[in-house]
Amino acid sequence: MTIKSVEAKASDRLRLYVVDMLHRAEAMIPDLEPLDCPDAAYTRISDDVEGQGLGVERQTEDSLREAERDGVTIPDRNMFSDNDISASTLSKKPRPGFERMVAYVLTRQITRVYAYSNSRLTRRPMELEVLIQLAEQYGLTIRTAVSGDDNLNTADGRMTARIKAAVDAAEAEKTSERVKRQKQQRLAGGLPPGSRYRTFGYTRDWQPIEGEAAIVRETFDRVARGESVNAVTRDLIARGVKPVSGGEWRFQVTARMLESRIYAGRLSYKGQDAGPSKVPALITESQFQAAQNRERKAAWNARTGLLSGIAVCSRCNTAMNLSEGAYVCARIAGGCGAVRIKREWLDNATDSVIWFLMMWKRTQELTNTGTSTDTADEAEALVTQLDREIEEVQQALGAGDMDLADALPVLKEKRARRAKAAEDAEAALSAANDETWRDWDEYVSSDVSSKRTMIRRHLTAVMVSPATLRGRSTYDPDRFRVVTVYRDAEGKVLEFSGRGCGQLREARDMHMATDPSRFDRIHIEWGQGTRLVKGPQEGILESDRGGARIEHHIEGGTIAFDMPV
Incomplete structure (x- = not known):
């Protein structure tokens, strides 16, 4: 040039x-x-x-x-x-x-x-x-x-x-350089770069304000459990909670809070993790990560239907939405306009599948060899070790034993390794213990947003075909199928037709109508695999003590409940 x-x-x-x-x-x-x-x-x-x-x-x-x-x-x-x-x-x-x-x-x-x-x-x-x-x-x-x-x-x-x-x-450029240098020095010393306003939950000198800290913990917990950011924001506004800048609480304020690592005792610079902080943490890192895994959507686009955007028209592969008590494939959304099905039919079927998956996943947890847990422990141990090493470098910098120019590359390398180890630990823990699987009673009592979060993580889609029987009130179980993200012991995608969903619902109702304390063991057999839900891990299919056995035969497998006499 x-x-x-x-x-x-x-x-x-x-x-x-x-x-x-x-x-x-x-x-x-x-x-x-x-x-x-x-x-x-x-x-x-x-x-x-x-x-x-x-x-x-x-x-x-x-x-x-x-x-x-x-x-x-x-x-x-x-x-x-x-x-x-x-x-x-x-x-x-x-x-x-x-x-x-x-x-x-x-x-x-x-x-x-x-x-x-x-x-x-x-x-x-x-x-x-x-x-x-x-x-x-x-x-x-x-x-x-x-x-x-x-x-x-x-x-x-x-x-x-x-x-x-x-x-x-x-x-102006010199001022910018001085500010950047100051931020780097504060980060190296384990302190946030600082901002115009104090951070919600803390005083100017980074001491927790208990009333605001309680709101921070509540917000992270509610979002981690699946509640939408929009729903939490509306509740905070109704309670009169104010941000530090004054005015009314907004969706953006909640979203920024959920993305702020400082609450978990971590520093952040230009959107990246910058190492451990000396600021007292208000939540754990696992709580922070759980909130990051939330279903993200615009505040003005909260879904009201359990399966809106999840139910899919099998004729044109367009997502269906709730309209007047039914999920429809609407032309205005680019669909064919030929598929419509009652809301309660799909919602009930999906709830039955979720109930089954809760039990099925628990059997896998009980029969796992613990490899995921071991991997998580190793990764967490590495995170703890790197935290100590980072703190040592910060102390040496503060005592004048190390120059800032020498400390910055060392801290950058260790923080990068620490971020990778934390990511590995989170992935291993998620595999070993999926926190989104909770008690059935808790799922039933959750709001639509929380249920949708669980459904999206564990179902691929609910495929709906055009009606073949006359009359909108005529139930046809062959019209739809629920497709999960899992595979059975034979490697096949785990999915259920409308008839299979009905059988799961019968098994669920039988299970829920019986006192859980009466169950000796609960077995799920699917494909060639046998999974034990409740009872000793080495338990066998037949009860050692004898007793009643309730079996539900469902397409692809059997759910059996053993109860003592």
């Missing part, structure tokens, strides 16, 4: 930036209200820590005082402001106040702008070029309280303004 090509690209970038900003300003012109005064004032503060706009107020006073020296009174509608928005070269935030002021200049309703300093107008050299264009073509003049007045219509004035803009941009 030649020097000329680099210059051409830089020139093109500048031209595009100027044109783009002018186009955005032009788009605002139709909505502008007419002004009676050609003079305006612009104020900006990049970091309003106080949250009260006091910095902008101070700039306004100085700018208006400068205008008064010229005998100019600036009305309120001619005041333009961007509060808590940076104007540095590193900022990507738009400045609506600045761009609205530019729109008025384009309509020639503003010809003079007062500001506290050049840096308050902009720290971006490319934005200065916009102001130069406005000065040359629209006669804009700029007055500042402390930076002097640069005549942008002369070569010397433009040179001076550009030098000042370059200095301001460099100062």
Whole structure:
């Protein structure tokens, strides 16, 4: 690449930036209200820590005082402001106040702008070029309280303004470098980078606030159990819970809380795990991970049907949704519009399969050799060891025995290994003990969101075929089948037809109608495999003591209940 090509690209970038900003300003012109005064004032503060706009107020006073020296009174509608928005070269935030002021200049309703300093107008050299264009073509003049007045219509004035803009941009970049270095040093010392507001649940010096901490624990627990973020948010709003910034609690506040590792005693930087924190943890890492595995969906798109989006039309493979008490394949959703089935038929069938899978999964847990548990223990031991090593490096850094430049790569390597070990431990624990499988009574009493979370993890789909029998009230068990994510002992996908679901429901009702304490052993036989749910692991199919045996023969296998006499 030649020097000329680099210059051409830089020139093109500048031209595009100027044109783009002018186009955005032009788009605002139709909505502008007419002004009676050609003079305006612009104020900006990049970091309003106080949250009260006091910095902008101070700039306004100085700018208006400068205008008064010229005998100019600036009305309120001619005041333009961007509060808590940076104007540095590193900022990507738009400045609506600045761009609205530019729109008025384009309509020639503003010809003079007062500001506290050049840096308050902009720290971006490319934005200065916009102001130069406005000065040359629209006669804009700029007055500042402390930076002097640069005549942008002369070569010397433009040179001076550009030098000042370059200095301001460099100062902004130096500030950014200092802030980044400070964040790295805090992370290396086991502390969060810090933010404008305190974190919900903690004081400014990172001590737990018990009332808020209880809400944090409750939120993670409810979401981990399958309740939707939207449902939790609505409940917090109804209870009058407020975020630290004031105002009303929102869906985004709950979502950010659930993604914050600091509650689990971990640091985070640029969205990545940055090692253990010295801040007291409010939840365990397993609770944090369980909340990350939630079903993610928009706050405004909460499903009301148990199988909405899970039931699938077998004719066109379109997801079906609930409408007037039935799951339908709607044309408006891209479906064929030819398949409709009553809600209770599919919901009851799915509940029966979930009940069976609860029992079937427990048999696997009882007959497992413990390999997953051993793997989890090894991974957790490695996590603990790496935590100790990271803490040792942090202590050496704090005591001055190690330089920051030497500590950062060591911490980065150990934190990466620690993240991988934690991921392995979580996967092994999930395989050894799936926490989404709870008691049947708890499943039945859960809300729709919690049930859907369980169903989505353990069912692939509920396939529904078009009706072959006349009448919407005619039940046809051959119309649908429930497909799970599991395979039986022969390697076949575990799925149930409508008839199989009916048989499972009978077995479930028989089981639930009998006192569980009376069961000696519960057996499930599927394919060539035999699984023991309750009783000694080495138990056999026939009861040693004799007694009653209840068997349910279902397509593909048998569920048997042994009860003592």
